[in-house]
Amino acid sequence: MATDVETRIDTKLNAGAKIPFKWVIPFIVIGAVLPFILGGYATFQGTLIMIYAIAILGLNLLTGFNGQFSLGHSAFYAIGAYTAAILVYHLDWPVYAAIPVGGVVCFIAGFLFGLPALRLEGLYLALATFALGVSIPQVLKSSHLEGLTGGVQGLDVFRPDVPAILVDNFGITMDQWWYMIVFVVLLFMFWIAWNLINSRTGRAMMAIRDNPIAARSMGVNASMYKSLTFGVSAFYTGVAGAIAAIVIEFVAPDSFTFQLSILLFIGMVVGGTGSIWGAVFGGFFILTVPNFAEEISTGLSYAIFGIILILVIYVMPSGFAGLVNLLRVRIKKIL
Amino acid sequence: MDLFLQQLLTGLANGAIYACLALAVVMIYQAIDHFNFAQGEMAMFSTYICWAMIAGGVPYWIAFFATIVVSFIGGLAIERIIFKPLHNAPVLSHIVVFIGLVAIFNSFAGAIWDHNIKTFPSPFPEGSFGGLIGLHEVGMFFVTLLLLFAIFCFFRFTRVGMAMQAAAANPDSAGLVGIRVGWMLALGWGLAAAIGAVAGMMIAPIVFLEPNMMLGILLYGFAAAIVGGISSPGGAVAGGFLVGIIENMAGTYIPAIGSELKLTVALILIVTVLLFKPNGLFGKTIVTRV
Structure with missing residues (x-):
């Protein structure tokens, strides 16, 4: 019944979390070198991709x-973005502290x-979050x-200049500077997520996903872990929102519609x-494909995106990570 | 008191729209065991087909029933062509495919029939009932009830209806007793598309026909279905009227809310209902065996 949204997630994907360290370096x-090879616009796009990645990870x-x-x-x-924007706009906080x-x-x-969402599962939780x-x-x-x-106008957020030492010695531009900041934040957030998942807490989280009743009878405090996971997840997304507000230098209610939730969801799957x-x-x-669809045909861009x-789901029903895992297994067999 | 009555009836009229779509939502839920997010866009596309037929000179009722048949076949085809190959994919991937379908239907409707708002004829006479509620709304109310009755009978008294429920509730066991589960799914899609088409053709005279007409309404339709209890068609209709009335009353009587926050309030109320009745007002409590 309704709970199948939660329980039928492809379990083979857990292997995706365990990538050998040598692959990470x-x-x-590559990530660190990119902003110095790419142009300003591409660097900015790269920054946005990383911001989305943090939100999707959440x-x-x-x-x-x-x-x-x-x-x-x-x-x-939106809450993350507005918190940062209000701190910077109304209270003159430094942008770095606002994140x-x-x-x-x-x-x-x-x-x-x-906490209230604990009582809801599957579709009902989907409706509540919706x-x-x-x-x-x-x-x-x-x-x-x-x-x-x-109100509808939103708020402007102004970024401070790049530290003078970096500009004088290396000629770092604003785009490159923020790319590097977001890159470091991204690595840090991924590292935390990695440690979280491979810890006792992470195993408890996954146990609740796979079989809530069994997890509870093993002594896992399901309510606590579920609300905490909600908090951590919101933390990630909030950090992404706060950075987005600063990088785009503007927040307005219409940037945070339900479509954004859908996009993040698509990105996750x-x-x-x-x-x-x-x-x-x-x-x-989620950053490049809508633009790509727009380039092919403006009138039918949504249809092309759809x-x-x-097609992507046909090719990789378990997502990109699932495809890579599958290929790794195949290649290992051949060798 | 007049204002109250007026708002109550307006709420009921809106509620009839939501109830109509909620029925379609419940229908497909019975068949495929999860929500079809493309439901609204499919209904919108069906309505466009009907509009094109009427614009081409076909009488209303012939166009009406022809659209239902076309939608049924269309729904069937979507399941066979798109979802059958993805049978083993995770549920979340299915939802992404639904989102893809939404985009495709929406975009093609705009490309084929342009984005201008079109008026859609009503089968019911013009005028209103005592100046309070339009005759179309009254007619729609009865069409919804008729549809509900037909669905009830279908699930309760026909072999196919029983088989469909079995296939959704427990596909493996259903297959073992000889039900063709794959075709039951396809049938469910067809029926849901047909009911959606009826809903679309009933709603279009009120909200006017344009590619995005279903976007907002579908959300209410989902909300209604969940509040009423996703397993119960009657609950979905009741939920639809409830959502319509709550939304209107909150907007009228609580000045701080006005029209700008009435959607928020309706949704908060719905979530509150769910906190106390997690299976909806009329839904069955599902007991899972460990």
């Missing part, structure tokens, strides 16, 4: 590793939302909060549900 090197911790379904992550993205605060506010929001996602833009637009949120590094591919997919989406 080349990726870090969603993935919740859905992929804990089996809770969310259509409301645009709300946490973690955005995450922490989201952690609290996510944890609190996770309600959250739909209502946030309306709340942000509402006239009662206009003084704080800037295409990247690989239950895979940590798949999130990067997911971020790449067709690509369906």
